[in-house]
Amino acid sequence: MSAPTSTPTDVANTVTLKAQCLCRAHSFSTPVPFASLPLKASSCHCTSCRHVTGALRSCDIPWPGPTTTDIARSGLQRYAHSARVNVLFCRQCGTGMFFEEVADGEVPRRYGVFTGVVDFEVNGDASGLRLVAYEDHIFVGDTLDGGSAAWLRSMNGDAGDRTRVWLGGREKSQEVPADAQWPPVSDLPAYAADLKAAEGDKGIVPIRCHCRGVDFSLRAGQAQREFAELQQKGEKLPWIVDPVTHKLIGGLDGCNSCRIWSGSEVFNWTFSLVKHLSFAGGESGGFPLDAAELQAAVEAKDGRQRDPRFGTLALYASSPDVQRYFCSRCSASVFYAVNDRPELLDVAVGVLDSPDGARAERVISWAFGGDVVWRSDMVGSWREGLLHAVEKESEQWRIERGYPKNWLRVASEQAAKKPEAEAK
Structure with missing residues (x-):
């Protein structure tokens, strides 16, 4: 199911953000101006995210394009990950694609696209531009042993900022210092x-x-x-x-x-x-x-x-x-x-x-x-x-x-x- 979006006038200064499931039954795209880059990604290590993905963490970026017609009505299967968040996935191949945040349990207010399903098509010279910035790891405390955050502190490379680590929610819990591991190796x-x-x-x-x-x-x-x-x-x-x-x-x-x-x-x-x-x-x-x-x-x-x-x-x-x-x-x-x-x-x-x-x-x-x-x-x-x-x-x-x-x-x-x- 393809969900086309409108194309901006200044195509030369955009990247096209694409998201597609493994069987290609569901495909989405939207333009992103260079000025909006890098898109900010967050990794969640909570017990729920691990068991709903099978991965050691989930990671998503806010979907920058239209949502009501493109995603909400796409036919993706919904699963209530929590009272306020649904997981949207392809029922044919099982690919998880989006988190859907809902207000009062009904009206979608925000979509986060899983970074693993994302790709980019660059329109113009994007040299020197970072497409995604991995900002933080949240709810690492749920892992008991640090999970994959142990080897994902430098996700942005040597030139990028070190990815922050929170034991619980962002700005609402203890932050692990950049030069420390949680828990201690000992x-x-x-x-x-x-x-x-x-x-x-x-x-x-x-x-x-x-x-x-x-x-x-x-x-x-x-x-x-x-x-x-x-x-x-x-x-x-x-x-x-x-x-x-x-x-x-x-x-x-x-x-x-x-x-x-x-x-x-x-x-x-x-x-x-x-x-x-x-x-x-x-x-x-x-x-x-x-x-x-x-x-x-x-x-x-x-x-x-x-x-x-x-x-x-x-x-x-x-x-x-x-x-x-x-x-x-x-x-x-x-x-x-x-x-x-x-x-x-x-x-x-x-x-x-x-x-x-x-x-x-x-x-x-x-x-x-x-x-x-x-x-x-x-x-x-x-x-x-x-x-x-x-x-x-x-x-x-x-x-x-x-x-x-x-x-x-x-x-x-x-x-x-x-x-x-x-x-x-």
Whole structure:
């Protein structure tokens, strides 16, 4: 559904702000004068935003164009994120696109477009202009561990202002000093902290969207114990497993499709073998054994009865061999599956409900530092400055935390050095 807007007379001094969902069923555009740049973005790390997006934060900029006809009547699905804010998303592909602020619960008064779905078309010479300024992180206190704000303090690059951090609302809560981390590194779990000794439910991490229509479990403690036993037997570990801690790898993904689908410029995934996923409460009975079975169970074609325990889980096939799972009621990104690795699912970190905090560090071994995955999708775009800032700051964070380079990065760096050594 396309929503055209009027074109200003002085086209040469504008950029065209575009927003589009992954399946392209919904597309919006509006002109923005150079004088109105940069557009100001704010990231929210509250528990609700994480579980309604699947990302570690939401990020939006005020939509500068017409709203009543272009967005309010667009046919986007609405979900009441709170009493005064709706999430507007595509019901076909699950892409979250807008926050809709409402007055008295009825009349829309403001729209914020998710920065992950945004792109720009420059009309004229925009050299030296910043398109987006990332102003602040709010409600970071909800994360318990700082979430992704830890490596997103310099989002505007070396030339831009440092992004401010508030534990609660903007100007209404404690601000974290620019030269400090919250919480202090000394208060965070050590790299080796895990769930191997966790008994019963304490080793199970819920996977929940905001509306709780999606409610599954990751049996993380059991997985870590099994991986440790495999290693003791001399068997090869799956590539997703840290060979030291036996936790699951977590990383930073800059691919265009994940960016658009989640609304987040740099998305955060962890991974799980399908056999370590269960219905709510750790009940493994009846849960699919691989990604192909999951797809068949969720689609429930040919008269097959759908198991009600799948709740509101839906899927969008973004390519013939890829399935993206999301909540059909609140839009949260949940899983990513690809046909050539049926035993494995990507799991959106934002829907993990870990008591340790948003980063779930007793479950996830974070690949801090090094290259963002699919960084080539950001190179050459207006997001390239953000890419370099994130890579630089996540490496600094790795060193500050005392984390080793992750095993995949070490293997890649060693492989790159081998031809050089042979050439000598």
